[in-house]
Amino acid sequence: MVLNRKRLHLCFVGNILGRNSKYAPSQGQIIADLFAKEDVEVSCVSSKINRAARLAEIIQTLIKGAKAFDCVLLDTFSGLSFITADVTSLICRVLKVPIVMVLHGGNLPQFIRKHPRWTKRVFNRANALVAPSPFLAEKIGVLGYEIKVIPNVIDLANYPFRERSAIAPKLIWMRSFHRIYNPEMAIKVLAKLREIEPGATLTMAGTDKGLETKVRKMAKEMGLSDAVRFAGFLDPEGKLTEFSKADIYINTNRVDNMPVTVVEACALGLPVVATNVGGLPYLISHGENGLLVPNEDVGSMVKNIKILLENPELTKKISQNGRNLAEKSAWKTVRPELEALFSKLLASRQKTFKAKVIDYKC
Numbered sequence: 001m002v003l004n005r006k007r008l009h010l011c012f013v014g015n016i017l018g019r020n021s022k023y024a025p026s027q028g029q030i031i032a033d034l035f036a037k038e039d040v041e042v043s044c045v046s047s048k049i050n051r052a053a054r055l056a057e058i059i060q061t062l063i064k065g066a067k068a069f070d071c072v073l074l075d076t077f078s079g080l081s082f083i084t085a086d087v088t089s090l091i092c093r094v095l096k097v098p099i100v101m102v103l104h105g106g107n108l109p110q111f112i113r114k115h116p117r118w119t120k121r122v123f124n125r126a127n128a129l130v131a132p133s134p135f136l137a138e139k140i141g142v143l144g145y146e147i148k149v150i151p152n153v154i155d156l157a158n159y160p161f162r163e164r165s166a167i168a169p170k171l172i173w174m175r176s177f178h179r180i181y182n183p184e185m186a187i188k189v190l191a192k193l194r195e196i197e198p199g200a201t202l203t204m205a206g207t208d209k210g211l212e213t214k215v216r217k218m219a220k221e222m223g224l225s226d227a228v229r230f231a232g233f234l235d236p237e238g239k240l241t242e243f244s245k246a247d248i249y250i251n252t253n254r255v256d257n258m259p260v261t262v263v264e265a266c267a268l269g270l271p272v273v274a275t276n277v278g279g280l281p282y283l284i285s286h287g288e289n290g291l292l293v294p295n296e297d298v299g300s301m302v303k304n305i306k307i308l309l310e311n312p313e314l315t316k317k318i319s320q321n322g323r324n325l326a327e328k329s330a331w332k333t334v335r336p337e338l339e340a341l342f343s344k345l346l347a348s349r350q351k352t353f354k355a356k357v358i359d360y361k362c
Contacts, residue, residue, distance in 0.1 A: 026075055
């Protein structure tokens, strides 16, 4: 069953900050833009950077547009962002607009356990709960919620594949400079790697969330100033440029779910060496499409980087299989799953809410 896309109006709610420079696009924004190319009418809210202004615009948009929206898709995170989920879901319930909560963030299971009554009240308003990885579906599902797994999306056409086999020790790290992403570990890995590979280099890219100055100082104190380059926030063009220069992507997170940056690296052919936390073991099969190391284990990460450097055939296999992994997040793969979900919700809405009739093609 395929939706008649010209009759569908979707409202994407969350941090649509990627409309501003120096901010990465959220999954809601990416999916909205892809649907818009296919004649689906989309509304996105909010791109305001100030949290209070963003919430105010979300409230205003939902109240004014409720009659037009066939479905609201809400990117749902833990922490202060959960207030947005509470307010949005309440408005949708009162105005009888179907809402799909798309769950994000490796900290969400812990947040639910800490705030069981609050999260239960909010989740019970959802018409459907979606998670981008089996990790979240499993960890939250055991708490009594039915969750559908639909992967995060990348527009695969924007990620040209280059196979890696015989590689150089050119590392790239790209996340926000925040404690959960453990940027200090990347510096430690480079320092230890250069003991056996003196020419090893590291590019670090991302937005400063309080740790960049510390990491820069750390690199200088360890004598790595000439080996580390800080590339700042990377727009799509900058990302392709920097990733094309590198041969290995390192992921040092302490907490993670289904990191899009890892999928992007795989799409471009970069072999990934990642900490074995959160959703990473659900995404990466060690020795097949990437390499996993214990959390905080600098020595193990260096050892696995060395394995890639010394084994071109293994590196080639991981590079190729990484691209296969990324193809599971391609729009052509994910879109039918989303459309099937919308078809089910909208069919139910016709019976429950007596809304306008939506045409389908079978």
